[in-house]
Amino acid sequence: MTVSMTERLYYHDSYLREFAADTLECAGDGATVYLDRTAFYPASGGQPFDLGSIAGIAVREVIDEGDRIAHLLAAPLAAGHVTCSVDWARRFDHMQQHTGQHLLSAVFEELFHLRTVSFHLGAESATIDLEGGAVDARVLSAVEARANQIVFENRPVHVTYEEAAGVQGLRKASEREGTLRIVSIDRLDRSACGGTHVRATGEIGAVLVRKVEKVRQTVRVEFLCGGRAVRRARADYEALNRVAQLFSASLDDVPGVVTAQMEAGRTAEKTRRKLELDLAGYRGRELYQNTAPGPDGVRRAVRRANAGSLDELRALAQSFTAQPQAVFVATLTDPPSVLLAASADSGVDAGQRLKAALAEAGGRGGGTARMAQGSVPDAALLDGMVGKL
Numbered sequence: 001m002t003v004s005m006t007e008r009l010y011y012h013d014s015y016l017r018e019f020a021a022d023t024l025e026c027a028g029d030g031a032t033v034y035l036d037r038t039a040f041y042p043a044s045g046g047q048p049f050d051l052g053s054i055a056g057i058a059v060r061e062v063i064d065e066g067d068r069i070a071h072l073l074a075a076p077l078a079a080g081h082v083t084c085s086v087d088w089a090r091r092f093d094h095m096q097q098h099t100g101q102h103l104l105s106a107v108f109e110e111l112f113h114l115r116t117v118s119f120h121l122g123a124e125s126a127t128i129d130l131e132g133g134a135v136d137a138r139v140l141s142a143v144e145a146r147a148n149q150i151v152f153e154n155r156p157v158h159v160t161y162e163e164a165a166g167v168q169g170l171r172k173a174s175e176r177e178g179t180l181r182i183v184s185i186d187r188l189d190r191s192a193c194g195g196t197h198v199r200a201t202g203e204i205g206a207v208l209v210r211k212v213e214k215v216r217q218t219v220r221v222e223f224l225c226g227g228r229a230v231r232r233a234r235a236d237y238e239a240l241n242r243v244a245q246l247f248s249a250s251l252d253d254v255p256g257v258v259t260a261q262m263e264a265g266r267t268a269e270k271t272r273r274k275l276e277l278d279l280a281g282y283r284g285r286e287l288y289q290n291t292a293p294g295p296d297g298v299r300r301a302v303r304r305a306n307a308g309s310l311d312e313l314r315a316l317a318q319s320f321t322a323q324p325q326a327v328f329v330a331t332l333t334d335p336p337s338v339l340l341a342a343s344a345d346s347g348v349d350a351g352q353r354l355k356a357a358l359a360e361a362g363g364r365g366g367g368t369a370r371m372a373q374g375s376v377p378d379a380a381l382l383d384g385m386v387g388k389l
């Protein structure tokens, strides 16, 4: 059991990506490695752990254990002197997002007194949760503009060490005691933080604020900085451009063109329904003419359909029974259902007759004397019902 500590090189130089170290311990099967010094950042404070390699073996995870930092490797490592390499693309991305978070949190506070209560850095985007009021498009636009202005000013980002007892001007009070690591953005923000940051705001790159959603008592704001903002803007452009090409429109005209297209679609659907009804009317009258009256002088028509909706058959039934002495029966196999319509002079009360037949078949339903419909438990019962209607 060793009591040695891991020196955190990233505290003093977040740009260090190649370093040499000695192993303190290779624990477990040899794949959990403790070093006397490390530039690998362990997951902490919303910032994910670094990846990279130790003596050529891939680092899978980095865990802060207090005095020491555990590096979980893809394979066992023999104790000794090792050279190490931090996956710089991943780390620098985290530095951009993390410093961008300090910047955005400070600007939300400065302009609108919105306090950041938590921060999450994900693989695609990062979020901060804000407390203290509503966040609308005007707020977002103002904060985004101000944050980018401070990026353009390329203000220095400093790290200092101060005693917790005497520390002043922190955006968020620290609960830690002893020496605090203070990360400052010149003339804007002072925060106690153990994470890795860029050395000046210009390196954050463009700051892009996106989705906003209410999460319980807070407002969650999604943002992307630097490389992520550029990649996202490119993906947004390509998606929007595909839509624009479909409509042969310019990008800026897409919202208007899509709105007009949706309205045209709704109008066409209304027209289609009206024509469907008109057509059912013609079909009903034609069916009536082609149906010979029975001995009682009543024309009976039966329609059987496999699937669909009884509503589609209602228009046909209405039209058929708008003629004198007419009875119309329709069945649907899936779901098993039946419809009965009768003209006023047919001597048939559709509601009563269907109800009686449904009761016998164990079905449910009802309606008026002119039109009734119901469902039965099994399609096999439908033929038997038709004979009774």
Ligand SMILES: [Zn+2]
Residues within 6 Å of the ligand: 098, 099, 102, 183, 193, 194, 195, 196, 197
């Ligand atoms: Zn930080």
